[in-house]
Amino acid sequence: xKKILALVIAGTALVACSSNKAPVEAPVASAPVVAPVASAPVxxxxxxxxxxxxxxxxxxxxxxxVKANGAYLAANASAKVQVQGNxxxxxxxxxxxxxxxxxxxxxxxxLIATGATKAQVEATSNGKLKxxxxxxxxxxxxxxxxxxxxxxxxxxxGYSTDSNGLPMVDGSVYNGTVTEGVQ
Numbered sequence: 001x002k003k004i005l006a007l008v009i010a011g012t013a014l015v016a017c018s019s020n021k022a023p024v025e026a027p028v029a030s031a032p033v034v035a036p037v038a039s040a041p042v043x044x045x046x047x048x049x050x051x052x053x054x055x056x057x058x059x060x061x062x063x064x065x066v067k068a069n070g071a072y073l074a075a076n077a078s079a080k081v082q083v084q085g086n087x088x089x090x091x092x093x094x095x096x097x098x099x100x101x102x103x104x105x106x107x108x109x110x111l112i113a114t115g116a117t118k119a120q121v122e123a124t125s126n127g128k129l130k131x132x133x134x135x136x137x138x139x140x141x142x143x144x145x146x147x148x149x150x151x152x153x154x155x156x157x158g159y160s161t162d163s164n165g166l167p168m169v170d171g172s173v174y175n176g177t178v179t180e181g182v183q
Contacts, residue, residue, distance in 0.1 A: 006134035045178075047159070047167035048146045049107050052182045053088070056102040058110055061179060068105065068174035069149050070114025072156055073121070081116075083107045085125045086132070086148070088141035093127060100125030100147075107147040122152075131163045142181030 047069065049062040058066065073079050085104030087096040104123035111121050133140040150167045151159050158170035 011073045035096075041082075045168040045170060046162075046180065047144075047149045047169045047174075048178060049103075049149070050142070050146045050178070050180060050182045051103055053090075053142075053145065054099070054114050056099065056106050057107055059182065064176045065149075065169075065174050065178055066110045067114050068169070068176075070111045070116050072173060073111060073117070074115025076154050076156075077117075077120075079156075080120050080122070080152045082122045082124060082152050083111070084148045084150060085123070086130065086144055086146050087128045089128045089131065089135040090141070091128075092130065093161070096127035097125050097129075098127075100127040103145075103147045107149065110150075132166060138183070139181060142183055145182065 012155070047065065049058055049065060051057075069081065073081065083104045085100030085102070086106075087100050087103075089096075091099075101123065104125055108121045108123040110116060128144070129134075131144050133143045135141050135144060148167050156169065156173045158172040160168045160170075162168050
C-alpha cells in the first residue's frame, strides 16, 4: 500500500511539473499585456483612429484626425459617418465585439465633442470578424485595433478607400499623419 501511495504521489508531482506554459486567460481591460515590437508604419491618409491592445481611449496623436472629421461634419449637416470599431484576433468573439463597440463609441463621442451631431454619427462594432490584416504578427494585429470613420453620405472631396477597404482622406480634409497601429 505504501508503494502504491508513493507512486501516486510521485506521478502527480511529475504531471504537475511537466508543463511550463502559463495558463491562457481572456484579456482584461485593466491589465493589458503588450509585447515590445518594432515601430509601426506611418500612413498620411487613413481616416482611422488606432488603439493600444485592449484599450479604447483615444491617444493624443489621433486628436487631429478626429477634429478634422468633426469640423467637416459640423460644417456639412447632410454628411453622415459610420464609425466601425475593430479588434485584433486575441480573445473571444463576444469580448471583441464589446471592445470594438467601446472603441467606436469613444470616437463617436469625440466627433460629437468637436462639432458633429448625434444624428450624423453611427457607431458599430466589427470586433475581430472583419479583419483587414491577417493577424499573423504583432504589427498586423496592431493595425486591426482601430475605429474607421467611414462616410455614408456627403463625404469630403478628398475621401476614398484603399485596396483593403480602409477609409482615406487627403490633405484637403486632414493635413497630418496617422500612425498605423499602436503597441
